Amino acid sequence: MSKLEFDVPAKGGFSFDLCKRNEMLMKKGVQPPSYRKTGTTIVGLIFQDGVILGADTRATEGPIVCDKNCEKIHYMAPNIYCCGAGTAADTEAVTDMVSSQLQLHRHHTGRESRVITALTLLKSHLFNYQGYVQAALVLGGVDVTGPHLHTIYPHGSTDTLPFATMGSGSLAAMAVFESKYHEGLTRDEGIKLVTEAICSGIFNDLGSGSNVDVCVITKGHKEYLRNHLLPNPRSYVSAKGFSFSKKTEVLLTKVTPLKEKVEIIQSGEAMEE
Amino acid sequence: MNMVDSAQPFKTLLGPESDSQRTQYPYVTGTSVVGVKYKDGILMASDMGASYGSTLRYKSVERMKPIGKHSLLGASGEISDFQEILHYLDELILYDNMWDDGNSLGPKEVHSYLTRVMYNRRNKFNPFWNSLVLGGVKNGQKYLGTVSMIGVHFEDSHVATGFGNHLARPILREEWNENMSYEDGVKLLEKCMRVLLYRDRSAVNKIQIAKITEEGVTISRPYALKTFWEFNAFKNPTVGAEGSW
Numbered sequence: 001m002s003k004l005e006f007d008v009p010a011k012g013g014f015s016f017d018l019c020k021r022n023e024m025l026m027k028k029g030v031q032p033p034s035y036r037k038t039g040t041t042i043v044g045l046i047f048q049d050g051v052i053l054g055a056d057t058r059a060t061e062g063p064i065v066c067d068k069n070c071e072k073i074h075y076m077a078p079n080i081y082c083c084g085a086g087t088a089a090d091t092e093a094v095t096d097m098v099s100s101q102l103q104l105h106r107h108h109t110g111r112e113s114r115v116i117t118a119l120t121l122l123k124s125h126l127f128n129y130q131g132y133v134q135a136a137l138v139l140g141g142v143d144v145t146g147p148h149l150h151t152i153y154p155h156g157s158t159d160t161l162p163f164a165t166m167g168s169g170s171l172a173a174m175a176v177f178e179s180k181y182h183e184g185l186t187r188d189e190g191i192k193l194v195t196e197a198i199c200s201g202i203f204n205d206l207g208s209g210s211n212v213d214v215c216v217i218t219k220g221h222k223e224y225l226r227n228h229l230l231p232n233p234r235s236y237v238s239a240k241g242f243s244f245s246k247k248t249e250v251l252l253t254k255v256t257p258l259k260e261k262v263e264i265i266q267s268g269e270a271m272e273e
Numbered sequence: 274m275n276m277v278d279s280a281q282p283f284k285t286l287l288g289p290e291s292d293s294q295r296t297q298y299p300y301v302t303g304t305s306v307v308g309v310k311y312k313d314g315i316l317m318a319s320d321m322g323a324s325y326g327s328t329l330r331y332k333s334v335e336r337m338k339p340i341g342k343h344s345l346l347g348a349s350g351e352i353s354d355f356q357e358i359l360h361y362l363d364e365l366i367l368y369d370n371m372w373d374d375g376n377s378l379g380p381k382e383v384h385s386y387l388t389r390v391m392y393n394r395r396n397k398f399n400p401f402w403n404s405l406v407l408g409g410v411k412n413g414q415k416y417l418g419t420v421s422m423i424g425v426h427f428e429d430s431h432v433a434t435g436f437g438n439h440l441a442r443p444i445l446r447e448e449w450n451e452n453m454s455y456e457d458g459v460k461l462l463e464k465c466m467r468v469l470l471y472r473d474r475s476a477v478n479k480i481q482i483a484k485i486t487e488e489g490v491t492i493s494r495p496y497a498l499k500t501f502w503e504f505n506a507f508k509n510p511t512v513g514a515e516g517s518w
Binding site for chain 2 (some may be wrong): 149196
C-alpha cells in the first residue's frame with residue numbers, strides 16, 4: 001500500500017503557490033478572469049432614533065451588469081445590518097461568517113449583540129488577510145449603548161462616523177451628504193436623504209444602478225425596505241406583443257407561462273432565530 | 274504562443290519611455306474648476322491653490338483669467354501649461370485686435386481654438402496637462418464649454434474639472450435650473466466648492482467666483498467658505514466603541 005503524497009497548504013490563510021505562474025501568464029498577455037464586483041453605492045447615516053442604511057442593487061462583472069436586483073444589505077444580527085461593496089463573494093462570505101459567530105456569541109452570553117463586537121470580528125478577519133479579502137463595509141446598528149455607524153476598509157481599518165459612504169459611487173453620494181446632512185434628522189428626513197444619496201450614485205456612477213434598498217434600525221425595531229424606490233422602470237414595453245409579418249395566417253394561439261406565478265406571504269423575518 | 278508574438282514587436286518599436294522629452298506628468302497642479310450658466314450669463318468658481326505633489330505650495334494662484342472682451346478661461350492641472358496657453362491666447366487676441374474691424378473673438382471661437390491646440394499637442398504625445406473651462410457671453414448668447422488634455426471637448430449648461438466631476442456634477446445635475454438668479458448661482462457654486470473643500474485633499478479654503486455677462490467679466494476678490502465641524506459624532510467618536518477609532 002503506497003502512501004499518497006498531498007501538498008497540504010499551511011493551516012489557515014491563503015496559499016500563494018500559483019503566484020509565480022500567474023505572473024508569467026500575465027506577462028504573456030493572458031487576461032485574468034474578472035471578479036463579480038458589486039460596483040456599488042452604499043451609505044449609512046445616524047438620525048435621532050437610530051441608524052439608516054442604504055444601497056443600490058447592481059452587481060457587475062467587468063462591463064456587464066450580471067445582477068440587476070441583488071441584495072447588498074446583509075443581515076448580521078436582529079439589531080445589526082451591514083452593507084457591502086467590493087468583490088461580491090467576499091462581502092457575502094465575510095458577513096455570513098461574522099453573523100454566525102455573533103449568533104453563537106448571543107447563545108453563549110444570553111445578551112443582544114453589540115455593534116462593536118461585529119466591528120472587531122470583521123476588522124480582525126480582514127486585517128489577517130492583508131487586504132486580499134476585498135470587502136468594504138458600512139456596518140450599522142442599535143444596541144444597549146446606542147446607535148452606531150462604522151465603515152470598514154478591505155485592509156482592516158475602521159472609522160466611526162455620523163454619515164458614511166463606500167463603493168464606486170461614494171463620491172456622488174458623499175456630495176449629497178456633505179451638503180444636506182445635519183444632526184437630529186427625523187425618520188422621514190433620514191430616509192429621504194439616504195434615498196437621494198443612493199440615487200445620486202445610481203445616476204452619476206456607472207458601477208451603480210437599478211433600485212434603492214433601505215434599512216432603518218431603531219431601538220428594538222428594524223425595517224428592511226427592499227426596493228424602497230424603483231427609479232429605473234422598464235418603460236418601453238411593446239404593447240402589441242408578438243406579431244407575424246407578411247399575412248401569415250394565425251391558426252391557433254396558446255400561451256404557456258414558463259414559471260408559475262405564486263404569491264408568497266412572508267410570515268416573520270428570514271434568518272430570525 | 275500567439276500572445277507572446279503580438280506583445281513583443283509593439284514594445285520594441287516605441288523605445289524606452291525615459292528617452293522622452295515630453296510632458297510625462299504634471300508638477301505644480303491646480304484642482305477643480307466649476308462653471309454654470311445662469312439667467313444673465315456664466316458663473317465660474319475655483320480655489321486659489323496650486324500643489325507641488327502633496328505640498329500645498331502656492332495659495333494665491335488665479336486660475337481663472339479673462340480672455341478678450343467676452344470670455345473667461347478657468348484651468349485645472351499643470352500651472353505652467355496654463356500660463357503657456359494664456360500666452361498663446363494673448364497672441365490670438367492681439368492679432369484679432371490688430372485687424373481693428375469691429376469684430377472680436379467670442380467664446381465659441383476661443384473654445385474652438387483651444388480644442389485644436391489641445392488635440393494637436395496630444396497627437397504629438399506632448400500634451401498641455403490641463404482641463405480647461407471656457408465661458409462667455411457674446412451678443413446675448415451664453416456659452417460654456419470645456420476641453421480636456423486629450424482634446425475631448427463639449428458644451429454644456431454646467432461643467433466641472435478634476436474632482437469636481439465626481440463631487441460637484443451630481444449636485445449640479447440635481448439642483449441646476451435654467452433661470453437661476455445671480456444669488457442662486459453663487460449659492461449653488463459655493464455648495465459645490467464647500468463639498469470639494471471637505472473631500473478633495475488638494476483644495477484650499479480661498480475661492481474666487483467669476484461672473485461673465487454681456488457687460489463684461491468680473492472676478493471677485495478671494496474669500497473663504499464657512500465650514501461646519503461641530504457634529505456630535507466628531508466630538509467623541511469612540512464613545513460606546515472603546516478601543517476602536
